[in-house]
Amino acid sequence: MCARSITTTRWTQYLAPTDAVYIIGIVLGLFVLVFLDETPIRLIGACLVLLAGVFLVINVSARMREKVSWRPPNATQKLELRSQVRTSTDGTKRIVFDDYASSFNGDTDDQEQPTPPVRTESVAPPSNRRTERREAPPVGTTDTSEHGDDISSVRIVRRSSRASEVAPPTEPAPSNGQSPAVSPPNPSAPKIRHVQLSLATLIEEGFEEDAAEPRREFGHIIKGVMNVLRSTMNARTVTFFWYNADRAELIFEASISDVADSIRTQRKFPLGEDIISHIATDAQAQIVCDIQQSAECDLLPYYYQATGAKSFAGVPIFLYRTVVGVLSVDSAENDAYDEQTIAILGQSARLISMLVQSYTAKYDLQQNARTLETIVHFRRLLQRPDCSIGDIAQALVHAALTLIEAKGAGVVLFSTERNCWEVAAARGDELPQPGTSIELEGTAIARTIFEGVTVHCQHCQSVQRRYWQHEQSTDEGYFIAVPLRTPSENFGALFVESVRGRTSPQDIAALEIVGEQAGMLIAQLVLGHRVRHQALLDPTTQAYNSGAFTRRLEEELARCRDTGETLTIGLIQLDRYRALDQQPLIRQTVQEHVIAIIRSQLKPYHLIGRFDEDGTIGLGLVALSEDRARSLVEHIRKKIASTPIAIEGRTVVVTISVGLATVKGTETVEQALEHARTALHQAVRRTNAVVLYT
Template identity: 25%
Template sequence: MSIDSNDFREALQPQDALAIVITVLGVAIAIFLPDSIVKLIGGSIAVLGGIAFYTTLRARINDRVQIRKKRTTLPPPSFKTNVSTDPRTSAKRIRFDDFQETFHVNDESEDKGMAEETHPAAGSKPSPPLPSTFQATMHFDDVGNNDFDSHDSYTTDVDEGFTIVGTQPVSPVDARQEHRGKDQESRSRSTPVSRKRSVATLPSGTTSESQSNRGEKKRKKHGRKLQTNQDRTEESVSQKEKTRGGVKAGSDQAGARSGDPVPVGVGAEAPSRGQLQSAVRRQIRMVLDELSPDSDEESFGAEPRAEFVKLVNQVLKGIARSIDGRSILFFWMNLEKGHFIPEACVTRGDVKVRLGERIKLSNDLISQIARGGVPEIITDISPAAESELVPYYREKADTHSFVGVPVYFQAEVVGVLAVDSTEESGFDEGSVATLAEYTLLIGQLIRSYAEKFDLYLMRQSVEAFEQLHSSVTGGTRKPSEIATLLTEQSVTMFDSHFAAVLLYDKTKGEWHIASCHAVSREVQDHILSLLPDMHNSLASMAARRADEIYRPNVQNEMCIAPEEKIPDGGSFLALPLMASAKCYGSLALGHTSPGAWVARDIDLLRDLVRYVAMAIEVVNTNEALEEQLVFDEETGLYNTAFFMGGFDREIDRARDFKTPLSLALVRVETPQKFAPERKRELSHVSVLEVRNLLAKKLRPYDLLGRFSDNTFSVALVGRSDQEAYLWAERLRKEIAGHIIPFESRTLSVTVSAGVCNATDSSDKAHVINGARQALDKAAKDGGNTVVIY
């Protein structure tokens, strides 16, 4: 271990003065006192003091962070570190206690934009800029033989490096370095413009053959032919040694020919203007192809989470070009639910990451960083402790060092950005500073993702309400059909194992599962077969009390019925179908995972349930009103309920007085040549015209009512089925020849009739069924006819 003078001075502490004094005193006794025995004692004292001082100082220096100094545009900040050794794993832990103060991770403090104005340091003299015609060349070299492999189908994006060539002003002094001080200024002026090959995440032995293979892979992807030249690559590398001289030569050439661009670092011959423009176009096209998504990929903005994962993967690739590590990962943290999820990963090793899996918080490194809220570096991970400290691999991956930085959003830790390596002591304070800058970027991505996700949920909720509204309005739906719409929307918008609606069946006089949608047909059939326990189950409790019930972790509780097969440990939610005056049932949702829904999900579900409850209330109110009404609203005839009551009385009268009685069902058949949007209006006009003709053909004591939308029911008192047939046939011919005015046009309609004798029958249902069967046979025969049952 190399120790410089600064490390030695920083390692000294006041208590070391005693050891130094004892050593110096022993040396003085051994030198100046005449007695040989006393000299021997003094020498022994000096040796023991020196050994004690050396041992203490060496142990203290070993616990200090050894920083590998690198030349960077921005030097790493000075952290307050706390070094400790884990007694269980014997791994050295380095905590950065002042992380939040250094990087201002609390995004609630201020939003000043991305631009930062810089000023030169006091007393410093700014360097004159180089001529604007210089060509600045930045090389983003190949990753190497061990290409990074992204687990989310972004593999080829990192396989090939690229070069950017552009015409822009270049200053040898970075503006952000000027305000760092005079000592930084002098070093900045001597820095060449041409960028050297970055060693971050790049193996040292990169051959031209591997570069050619990766180039061929990229050329197949983008459909273009690029040539690789080993001699040109070697010449480019050799020119880096001449960069300093090249800049000077470039200045002289620029003064001689101010109109021609001169490439930096090229000493022999400058390319022509046409060649340079062609190279610029080719290289810029290459950069755009690298950064833009493939044509067959899903476009950005289609779904917020897919876009966020894509952008995070791009961030991880940027980290991979800056930090020498094996795997770069981003983890979602949920401290409330006690788990974290590996969301994205870029790796160059043959390892299997548990992407998308929920991993419980424990004593691993990710959990400790999330709980503590400060970065940590683990310098030497023993193989025995790897599975406990690094749980995001499916199997042991030979991990020896690790660095992790928390990601903050609204002053809370929501993620962890981590890098691991197969080398011991592979990371330093510079690694923490680099990751910290990227965590700020990820924090802004999370902010954007959260805002877009809110808009996405709002759009989903609006679409759900619009779909419910369009499905409920414009027709007569039963409460069970409305319940089916609710379960469909619930499983579509929210992740659920099943969604079921409990309603009261008036005909059976009991509560039942009116609708259910589940992840499988087996689960759906099982839920529909249950008979709800309306006294002890959670779903019935929500319906009886008109109160919400949410169990994030169900344990030994009855959700719907005693015979249910719902596993413990999952989530259950029951929302009452509460309208303005009555609770009509409840919506029950189940999930196999605990804490499956957050407050926002429950709010949206509550709004859907309220809308459905009001729709069911409207249907029930209309049914109650129709039961009390006598006349049909559209035609002014008796409605179905009142007609059936009168027909019952006529059947009894015909049986008692031995008089004939027949029932005729008359259906209006409208033309099919009109557009679908005009059918409803046409049907209304046709029904009213046929009603008028029917009323003229009846006697005062005959009964006429509306049986369905386009069907009339007629009770012909004192007429047998044959007489009723003749009456219906005359009616059919008259209606077929009747002209109906419709707007600026005229039309005619036809009718079909089914006749059934009711003289010898005392069963109303039998008579109605016979007349309906005769009417259906008339329709099968082509319509415009009369059939006797």
């Protein structure tokens, strides 16, 4: 902890704008007292001077009592660093610590290393710095020290004693019934003062919500470290910069300042001649004194206007022996920092380095967990009977936006209906909407689709176009396109973009894993679709599949025309029940039950099969007139309605709606099916009915 003491300076610097009233009163009273002759008026002037002066003295004295200055903490082990002094042409004095990297590179062992002896070249000690030594209090006295800070507004008074004498034993109470004599209190006994402090005042608002996100949690802890530095040092502004050596730039991550209005909102700074850039590139801790007002903004890049900063101290932050950031403080007092300041900042920088390592590992684990959850969700999605490629595309977009922070994401697949590549699913503003065609010449998406490679562009400078020719481009943010592939095929691409921020290799790797899993699932769906269309019978009900049912109707129609028989086509649909719509597996069981009852009522040469993916059942009644066909279907309807089915311990009764159409004249199978569909729509509106198309 640090101690605070009263500062002895000129009283004029404690004047405030509100004191102008008292000063004007004093001047006015003096004028009346000197230049006017009437005695009563001169007495009034004298009283005015006296009252205004008294109030002015009271206000200034109160401010002087409240004024405190920082005194460096008494270090238990003083750190000695080798330093050099460099003075610029404008009078700014810069102290560079050469051996800082060997002491605070963040990768040293936990054991204390011997510090080299100090070797100072032409370094004069600050003129206004003095070392104070406090004598130990005598035995039996109380040493009172106050510790406080400007953040929590809590001051704790601690009373300690160095008494070594043993308190005398307590005398036994007299036996004559008189009350024992009260002994005087022991002056060496400790006195404890309880401070009522709510836990909510120590926890930053929103920390628990962001604790699940490592990046936001890291930001909260960094601000906590900066708050500690500002409250324990003579610091007016504390800043933290990331250093990107590949792009030769500084990223302004966080700041805590008493002059926040003068802090730049700019986030990225190119390397230059400012002190932050020198600390990052030279990997040396530096102290700057005698900062001139004209050079302040050039020396401290985070200010856009002069604020009166006189002293600055900054240290590099090492991660695996490489500089990754800069931690700095500045003050309005000249010669405010020394070697002990660098030691405190160095320990804080080492703490930040360990936090970076910890939260990097935590972020990787979280990304792996999210990726695994996405894969499990894909597997469960594939188990649903009604799962489609569109469902996988929607789940893929949601997974991408869960894995990384982005403005939006989308999936590009091939549309067999339009015979082109189009956006199948998308989420986010200013992104191509579902159904938008993608150009295949010179676009990043086309390269991902045809070459099966991941395309990643930061600031979108490595590719000219992403989707099409006339698109809105930006110089900020990033764009990623990941293929949805298997070892032998590529089914499309997943694209993610944002107008700000960057992506890490871990983010891209997670997207590639999710893309591969989605490609495998799409391949399974496509293979299953091909098998179902090439197979004649459904494996569970032994009914014809959709394609086989249509071909068998065409064959039976040709035969009926040769023999002069009648062909009646029927379409059957289960009436809508909410329980069936919400549970596809139960609906599949009910359909198998209905098909079994229908098959038991038909002749071996009648046709039964699945008509479409919605569960519609098709019938082909051969050699039956319209009346007989309608009577047979009506009997089937009643049979189904009167036959309950037990599902999961419950008894379920379902009904069906049927549409019939007889092939007449030269009608084709497609025309007859369209007539049967029209009749089915009428039956569905009635529910539990049979309608014959006329």
